[in-house]
């Protein structure tokens with residue numbers, strides 16, 4: 001079934017896109033040593049609610065958004081609230097302290113993947129404690145690592161990951177710090193060999209005590225298969241499911 005989902009002339013079959021990505025994930029997952037199942041986060045940023053409904057109907061539950069206002073609109077959308085009761089939102093964008101309250105109050109917020117300082121961790125922790133912890137569960141979070149060292153990218157320096165992880169584990173008791181995330185350099189040329197950003201994230205994971213069960217969020221449309229081969233447990237895929245995205 002083809003539906004017109006964007007203002008562009010492009011026509012996207014979201015269900016077919018999703019099935020294709022899931023198939024490719026299943027194939028590479030078989031060939032790797034690590035046993036942890038791979039979670040697909042469907043990145044729906046800039047895409048309309050109908051596109052999310054299509055993917056949800058096809059069985060997708062984890063969705064990622066990286067703009068606070070857009071996530072707020074979608075998570076509170078009456079149709080999403082009615083039809084997608086089991087949806088799990090991942091916030092994957094840069095989070096400013098003054099927006100934390102908006103994020104923790106969202107219906108069905110599941111994970112914040114972009115904690116990149118002690119200060120932000122403390123703010124999210126106290127905010128979750130105040131507004132949501134009484135509902136029974138901790139908020140899952142990942143530490144975002146700036147593996148490429150680009151100044152315009154968010155994330156902690158790889159050298160600081162282990163300290164931040166220890167801090168969050170000890171002090172941020174309303175949070176469940178489950179792993180690490182990186183975006184890395186866009187458009188990496190794989191003819192040069194394995195992606196150094198992914199190697200760097202794996203090294204950060206090794207620097208953490210008792211790291212066996214860490215979740216590792218890396219890999220997007222262009223390279224999620226390579227990321228899974230290297231040990232990613234959480235791939236964030238947008239355009240391969242939802243089609244071309246106009247730049248904001």
Ligand SMILES: *Cc1c(COP(=O)(O)O)cnc(C)c1O
Nearest residue numbers: 043066092220221236237238239
């Ligand atoms: C947009 C985005 C993605 C998905 O990118 P695609 O190339 O469309 O798969 C993944 N992660 C983050 C943090 C993003 O902002």
